[in-house]
Amino acid sequence: MEPEDNVCLCFKVSLRKLVTHLEVQTPRCASQMSECFGAGTGCHWCVPFLTELHRRWQQGAPLEMAEGPEEYAARRVDYKLAKKAAATPAVPAPGAPAPPIPPASPPSV
Numbered sequence: 001m002e003p004e005d006n007v008c009l010c011f012k013v014s015l016r017k018l019v020t021h022l023e024v025q026t027p028r029c030a031s032q033m034s035e036c037f038g039a040g041t042g043c044h045w046c047v048p049f050l051t052e053l054h055r056r057w058q059q060g061a062p063l064e065m066a067e068g069p070e071e072y073a074a075r076r077v078d079y080k081l082a083k084k085a086a087a088t089p090a091v092p093a094p095g096a097p098a099p100p101i102p103p104a105s106p107p108s109v
């Protein structure tokens with residue numbers, strides 16, 4: 001990933017902006033990366049990457065991401081689809097039997 005590539009795709013926050021944020025704002029914890037243009041506060045896909053960037057910065061390691069922007073964006077699409085599927089309630093297929101009604105709980109005494 002190049003410095004101008006976006007790490008937070010929701011808010012278009014580039015790797016360069018995040019590196020500058022680390023160097024200038026010196027966030028004490030990874031969650032403070034969100035103070036850089038709201039990074040990580042949308043779909044949350046980039047949060048592990050923000051956390052890793054913060055960890056590397058604390059350790060003095062190179063602030064780079066090996067993954068290419070196209071692969072990164074494609075994996076985010078999969079993430080969002082999986083997240084949407086998990087949030088969508090299951091709908092029975094047409095003609096399928098109705099789900100069983102749970103037994104009534106005994107009256108409390």
Ligand code: FES
Nearest residue numbers: 008009010042043
């Ligand atoms: S990609 Fe960063 S919050 Fe969605």
